Amino acid sequence: MSAGAAALTDAQATERILQFLRQIGLEVREELLPGDCFLPGIRIVQGGLVVDRLQLRWPGDLLHEAGHLAVVPAALRPRMDDALAQLPVIEHGGETEATAWAWAALTHLQLPSQVLFHEGGYRGHATGLRINFEMGIYLGASGLVHAGLAWLPGPDLAVGAPIYPRLRQWLRD
Template identity: 40%
Template sequence: MKPVFADPLTQRLADFVIGIGIDVTAGELPDDTFLPGVDIRSGGLVIDEKHLAHPGDILHEAGHIAVSEPQSRKAERFEATDGEELATLAWSWAALTHLELDPAVVFHPGGYKGEAEWLLETFASGGAMGVPLLQYYGLTLEPRQAAERGVAPFPNMLRWLR
């Protein structure tokens, strides 16, 4: 059964995540999750709307699932590699671009260990941090390869799940 959330943005993000093939459930979470109100559990997201500090965190956490190796997605406790963290940042940029959201929804002030503004500037100016990994995973293409194949480059995604 599809979860229903009171906040329209939370609902829109949850619907997008479900639409690309990642399970989303509504539920209560403890206070010690890495990001308030959202957690990765067995390859899906659990969203605790009353504790969700920033709805954009839904996209970031979904990005972790999306860029991880398929066999590691269902692990009881999720651990991202440094490379997957970079790929998740680029994936999040692609998702918010696809959804036509203000980038600050995901890269919100105070997030990303104080580096949100720098990340916003990097991606907005065409920075490609994490894009080579997304390309390696078969999710997107950098401009030269995209032109050779006749498709739009990053932030356009060829597919959303690795």
């Protein structure tokens, strides 16, 4: 974890994230995993997360992978395994929506942005993504609106309705 997040250890961030994911209804199991996982210490298996804390390198990766599970329709979730590319194309259920969902979860948990956008993530684009989200440029948020998970400001929005990065609900129906 970066110096900006020094007050929170990786173990503390991991525990907070895992508790949250279980509270919102995602299946999370902890077990030893082989060393060849796409992300160290994390697998998606039958619509749930399997986590190996000993191999987990970046706690924020849990949020992003959970985002992939959260933004797909509930009926498809059990079919999700590591090979996400084998799923059919799901409108408003892709990479940008998973990232926007992860940002919403991160802000809900009041974790530093570096937990999600760490130096080892997003194929070298973590810093740019972090800056965008910190500036309120929320890539993928409109997809969350279309998926029924969020609202954005607008003339038809009810007074007091939670607007992104607060979500209406955490899991897509």
